[in-house]
Amino acid sequence: MKPRTKVGADAAGGVTSADLMIPGSDSTEEILNKVVVTELRQAVGVSEYRSLVSRFIDRASTDQDAIERAIADGDFSVVQHLSHTLAGTAANLGAQEVNELMQDIVRCSASQDRETAIALLRRVPGALNRLGSSVEQS
Numbered sequence: 001m002k003p004r005t006k007v008g009a010d011a012a013g014g015v016t017s018a019d020l021m022i023p024g025s026d027s028t029e030e031i032l033n034k035v036v037v038t039e040l041r042q043a044v045g046v047s048e049y050r051s052l053v054s055r056f057i058d059r060a061s062t063d064q065d066a067i068e069r070a071i072a073d074g075d076f077s078v079v080q081h082l083s084h085t086l087a088g089t090a091a092n093l094g095a096q097e098v099n100e101l102m103q104d105i106v107r108c109s110a111s112q113d114r115e116t117a118i119a120l121l122r123r124v125p126g127a128l129n130r131l132g133s134s135v136e137q138s
Helices: 034-044 046-073 076-093 096-111 114-121 124-137
Strands: none
Touching: 034 046, 034 076, 046 076, 046 114, 046 124, 076 096, 096 114, 096 124
C-alpha cells in the first residue's frame, strides 16, 4: 500500500479541511488490505466474505445518513460513535479506504469540524462502491 499524502493540520492537532488525506498524484488509495482479506477469506470462505462485505455496505449506507443528520444537528458524539464503529468494522473486513475515511471523520468529530466531516462523508458512497466492485472482482 502506498502512503497517502497529508496536506495540513491545525495548531491544536484537530482536523481541518486542509488536513484531508488525499491519494498521491501517481497512485490510488488502497481499497482493500490484502493481508486481512486473504486471512478472512481463508477463515470463512469467499462466499461468506462477500456476504459480510455486502451487509457492511448496506449498514454503512444507513449509518452514513445518520452521521449526516448528526453533523447537521451538531451532535458530534453520535458522529464519533457511528464513525468509529464503521471504521472498526471496515478494518476487520480489510476495507482500507473506508476505514481511513471513517477514521478521518472520527477526528473531525473531536474538533467538531462540520465542513471537513461533510466533505469526507461525501466521499463514502464512492469508497463503498469501489469496495463492492473490488470484492466482486477478486
